[in-house]
Amino acid sequence: MASAITIQGLNHHFGRGAVRRQVLFDVALEVAAGEIVLLTGPSGSGKTTLLTLIGGLRAAQGGSLIVLGRQLVGASALELTLARREHGYIFQAHNLHRSLTATQNVRMALEMRGTLSAAEMERRSRALLEAVGLGDHLEVKPAQLSGGQKQRVAVARALVGEPPLLLADEPTAALDSRSGREVVTLMQRLALEHGCTILLVTHDSRILDIADRTLSLEDGRLH
Numbered sequence: 001m002a003s004a005i006t007i008q009g010l011n012h013h014f015g016r017g018a019v020r021r022q023v024l025f026d027v028a029l030e031v032a033a034g035e036i037v038l039l040t041g042p043s044g045s046g047k048t049t050l051l052t053l054i055g056g057l058r059a060a061q062g063g064s065l066i067v068l069g070r071q072l073v074g075a076s077a078l079e080l081t082l083a084r085r086e087h088g089y090i091f092q093a094h095n096l097h098r099s100l101t102a103t104q105n106v107r108m109a110l111e112m113r114g115t116l117s118a119a120e121m122e123r124r125s126r127a128l129l130e131a132v133g134l135g136d137h138l139e140v141k142p143a144q145l146s147g148g149q150k151q152r153v154a155v156a157r158a159l160v161g162e163p164p165l166l167l168a169d170e171p172t173a174a175l176d177s178r179s180g181r182e183v184v185t186l187m188q189r190l191a192l193e194h195g196c197t198i199l200l201v202t203h204d205s206r207i208l209d210i211a212d213r214t215l216s217l218e219d220g221r222l223h
């Protein structure tokens, strides 16, 4: 099967001079297209750092990091921007726009790509919000939604463009067990229906069963 992510010899340091500190050590990882991989590990072990490197949200410093066929080590700012457009990304904090409704928040992910008509973007955004159980909250702004509902809007926004790669950082941390289960089931369905590859950072033992494989990062080393 084709590879979605191939990492070899990836190291990462934060800071300069005397405060320079290494947080990732010689990471090697191969994730096949369509695979669901969970990444666990203690707080501070480097999970978010690794996810943001794979997502092109920070520049990789050395080694080799090939994501959806693009080499991200040494990539220009433009190349990283192009890479980011191919990923769905769900953050720990939902990062919704406060002034936009749920539907507008989801639509934004499609508007950035600029390939669909306004009517089609509206249709897909509404359909996905309905799929995550927010059909009654389409025109509501984030302030009127619960934490779990906001996170479901964020999930809909990440999935609406049917990305080939979904990167999620603790997507269920703020959710009760029922909404957490709904959110991961939705991701799993996307993976099956569209061959989407999923890399998910989690401490949530309730969702470990959705994984094809679980990896552990400890002190910046992958096990």
Ligand SMILES: Nc1ncnc2c1ncn2[C@@H]1O[C@H](COP(=O)(O)OP(=O)(O)OP(=O)(O)O)[C@@H](O)[C@H]1O
Binding pocket: 014, 015, 023, 041, 042, 043, 044, 045, 046, 047, 048, 049, 050
């Ligand atoms: N921008 C930064 N500058 C300096 N150090 C950082 C920066 N971001 C993270 N670190 C440090 O790098 C290490 C790894 O952090 P990271 O956020 O990747 O861990 P994590 O495994 O995701 O933790 P958590 O489970 O608590 O979210 C930590 O020691 C952290 O303090």
